[in-house]
Amino acid sequence: QQSQALKEGLWRKGHFGDLNAPAAPAGLRSRTLGLVGFGMVAREVAALGKAFGMQVVAWNRGGVPADAGVEECLTLPELAGMSDAVCVLAASPTPLVDALFLSRLPPNALLVNVARGSAVDDTALLHAVETRGLKVGLDVFSDEPAAPHASFTSASGLVGHPSVVCTHHIGAATRQAQEAVGLSLL
16 A cells, blocks of 8 residues: 555655554564475575564474474464464465465464465455455465466456555566576586
């Protein structure tokens, strides 16, 4: 909403900066970051969360190493119930984040999906955004075009929603990231 207001030429600091508003940002310190998946990228995200003073919990299909420095959740609903913010980092052909998961998140939670669009149930996510005040960041979409240049109107309704920030599946689109991938293949 803030970005849209600025794009429309509106300065609304008095509205968005109201710390007494129900949806006022709570900050990150002492909040809990939940990681869906615990591979190499998730380990780096965990370190960033800790740098901001967050508690970190994680779920991974193959378990979380005991020496990882994060609390392991044995189920996804357990992770959701403990998390103020969730980062989806595990690819899945079927939703890992579904209506049950989303119902366990606290109102006004944050959810970021950088794994695969299919890892999140779009319909359930839109419902949670509209009824529970979730704030969402998406770099991936279940119906994203395969071509690098294409027309795109997502059927989910998430892309145009004011509580959703979107990018073009470019999370790893840096020279540094591509060089790291290349080196890992050697």
